[in-house]
Amino acid sequence: MELAASRSAQLGTRFTDVVDADRLVRSDPNAFLFGVLFTQGIPAERAWAAPFGLRERLGHLEPSRLGREPEAVARAVAAPPALHRFKHTLAAWVSSAGSRIASSWEGDADRIWPDGASVSEVAGRLLEFDGIGRKKAAMTVEILRRHFGVRLTSAEEGTVAYDVHVRRVFLRSGLADVDDPDTIEAAARLAFPDAPGLLDLPAWLVGREHCRPSRPECDGCRLEAVCARRCWIEVEGVGVRS
Ligand code: SF4
The missing domain is CATH 1.10.1670.10 (Helix-hairpin-Helix base-excision DNA repair enzymes (C-terminal))
Structure with missing residues (x-):
């Protein structure tokens, strides 16, 4: 998944001003999906920087390990400065998402949104994740289409x-x-x-x-x-x- 447009998902240039964090979200579909989980009630730039912070603290973003090691994820999210103000909730969502990516999508979130899938199909798959409701699913679909150039069909369903x-x-x-x-x-x-x-x-x-x-x-x-x-x-x- 490559960023297809010069405008970022959020602010016109990039997801976050933290260069390495921005690069991670752009280049790693799993990190992008974890970033989606963090986009709630905190500034967008901080949310999109969180997957990089999590990887720095854990030493990995390997989905099955995130699912198997929820205590480690919880410690990493909560360590000061916490990666999110709802640190317990976010840690649980990340672990759950890791398990789901590993078990249902062969460890690769990019498989959730292949070219040719419809907008409603992808939104439905996203809604199966803890921490992704109707508005985050809608936002994510549009970021995938607009900024990552994912060719989803049935745009009228967006x-x-x-x-x-x-x-x-x-x-x-x-x-x-x-x-x-x-x-x-x-x-x-x-x-x-x-x-x-x-x-x-x-x-x-x-x-x-x-x-x-x-x-x-x-x-x-x-x-x-x-x-x-x-x-x-x-x-x-x-x-x-x-
Ligand atoms: S959208 Fe808001 S800021 Fe823009 S013209 Fe309307 S009221 Fe004013």
Whole structure:
């Protein structure tokens, strides 16, 4: 799996500013999948750096060992500075993912998303992992398609992640009127029926860079010309990529 586009999955240039960590996530599908697990409630850059930190602490990222040695994983995740604020949960997810990659995917997460698989097939496989729910699955599928060039079929099955930034942009812009996953996903399908998932990253970037919780910067926002500017709308929760 090679990075197919010059823009990174998250911020336009790279997953994380930690060069070695960025290289690992780009080049190792297992590390990428472990990074997905960490993308919850912490800054995206820190989440994507975690697989490298874990490998540094453990000396490996070998899936079957991660599954067989949950105590070692727990110690590695929790050692100060902890790799995630939900250190116990993340350690359990990583061990579980290691077991699943080893037992179901021959130790190689790249087998989860082969070229020619459909968007919904891959999302369904991702949803079998502890720690991957609907919004992380949607985000991951779009990163695979957009940034790693994985040729998944049935792009119309894709969707946006129900992420705090995405939700804020959809609601303030007028794309959606109700803040629930079904409504946000339906709005994405209506806006771009051929590939609704392609709206995920742009909406997340607008939400993070311009449409902030307080004092949104409408001047210069890419949606300025078409947005309903319902800036009074507030959205609670955390993002899959904060
Ligand atoms: S124009 Fe303003 S309200 Fe609309 S999405 Fe951009 S920052 Fe948010």
